[in-house]
Amino acid sequence: MNDAVHMGYRSVATHATYEKVIRKSRFIADIFAVQNEDETIAALEQVKKRHPEARHICYAYKHGVDGEVVRFSDAGEPAGTAGRPILEVLERSDLHCTLITVTRYFGGILLGAGGLVRAYASTAAGVVAAAEITRYEWHLACALTVDYSAWSRVERLLREAGYRYADVRYDVRVSCTCLVQPQALPGLTKLLQDATGGQTVIEPTPAGYHPV
Secondary structure, three states: OOHHHHHOEEEEOOOEEEEEEEOOEEEEEEEEEOOOHHHHHHHHHHHHHHOOOOOEEEEEEEEOOOOOEEEEEOOOOOOOOOHHHHHHHHHHOOOOOEEEEEEEEOOOOOOHHHHHHHHHHHHHHHHHHHOOEEEEEEEEEEEEEEOHHHHHHHHHHHHHHOOEEEEEEEOOOEEEEEEEOHHHHHHHHHHHHHHHOOOOEEEOOOOEEEEO
C-alpha cells in the first residue's frame, strides 16, 4: 500500500438514526461506518429488515481508502432526487467509509422533484448532525496480558503515554486491547517490558483502521 492509504479519514463512531416528517411522509435516515463491500451489504440488509414494508430505501456510500468505491441509489424515486442528494451530503461532510440510507414512508402528498431533493438532503444532513463523527487512523490492535501485580503500573503508563486501551478482562491474568501505530510498537514494547520485568505479553494483530 502507498502512504496515502495511511492518512486516515472521517466517519461515524457508531450507527446513528434521525427521523423527520415532511408533508405527512416519514423520512428515516441511518448512518453507518463501513470499510468494505461486505460491511456495506450487511448494513443495508439491517435497514431493510427493520423496514420490510418501505417502498423506498435510498442510499449513498463511499468505502475503501485505496481506490474509493462510490455508489448511490434512488430506489424507485425519480432519477436524481434521492441517491445523489444523499451522496452530496456525504461529500460536503468530508465523510469516507460511510453509508447513509434514507427510508421513506409515503404520506399521500406528492412532493415533486425539488421537494424530494430537499427532503432527502435535509434528512441525510440531519443524521450526520446527530451522529458522533470521529477520525479513523491506521493502527495495530495489540492484545496485552500482564499479571495482576503489574496491571496498575501498565495502566498508568498507557494513560500517561496517551495510548487508548479497552476490553479490560480480569481472568487468570489481566488483559486488554491497546491501539498502537505500527512505528510506535517497539517503543511501547520496551516501555512495558522494562516496567514489568519482561512479564508483559504483547500480541499485535494485523494493522487496520480504528476510530481514535
